[in-house]
Amino acid sequence: KGLKEDSFFAYAVRVRIDEQQFIFIAPFSKVSKISATKVIGNLKNNKLTKIKNDATVGFSSSISMLILDDEVLILNNLRIFEKCCGMKAEFVKGAQSLLQNIAQFDSIEDLGELQKVIESDSVVAKRLTKLNQSFERVQSFFNNKDKVENLLNDDAFKDKFKDIKYNNGKLQFEKRNRH
Numbered sequence: 001k002g003l004k005e006d007s008f009f010a011y012a013v014r015v016r017i018d019e020q021q022f023i024f025i026a027p028f029s030k031v032s033k034i035s036a037t038k039v040i041g042n043l044k045n046n047k048l049t050k051i052k053n054d055a056t057v058g059f060s061s062s063i064s065m066l067i068l069d070d071e072v073l074i075l076n077n078l079r080i081f082e083k084c085c086g087m088k089a090e091f092v093k094g095a096q097s098l099l100q101n102i103a104q105f106d107s108i109e110d111l112g113e114l115q116k117v118i119e120s121d122s123v124v125a126k127r128l129t130k131l132n133q134s135f136e137r138v139q140s141f142f143n144n145k146d147k148v149e150n151l152l153n154d155d156a157f158k159d160k161f162k163d164i165k166y167n168n169g170k171l172q173f174e175k176r177n178r179h
Helices: 031-035 078-084 087-103 111-120 122-132 135-143 145-153
Strands: 010-017 020-029 041-044 047-050 065-068 071-074 164-167 170-173
Touching: 010 078, 020 078, 065 078, 071 078, 078 087, 087 111, 087 122, 087 135, 111 122, 122 135, 135 145, 145 164
Parallel strands: none
Antiparallel strands: 010 020, 020 065, 041 047, 065 071, 164 170
């Protein structure tokens, strides 16, 4: 009660078989996807009435996670696991830690702007968190930053790094396309 329906992203079904308990977690499916190719309606008094999309919830048969005892098996959709477990906050913390560590190199233009991006963009936060797992590589990169310009201008990598510039010893990222 008091919750907005559009804030729900998954559902759980608990099944008991003898002493075993299984919990299946799956995303809600968008009814608009179904109704694009099929008619969704209610048959009442021999009359078919079309059901409005905004008043209908769809249950996906694609199971994202299975929980058995204290084990979690991620099957199809890592994003559902990340949302259920609040991983976005963990990714932001990990990315903030990386930014604090790389601030010592004074090699990124407008680090504050990058901080704002990781708070609003979980994909960027996740990627930076992964970098923090092998900080030696990050350190090595910044210790050899004088070679970055050659890499950015190399035809083999030009398309990969088209949104990154290197000016006056600092990396600059285009704001329009961070990932």
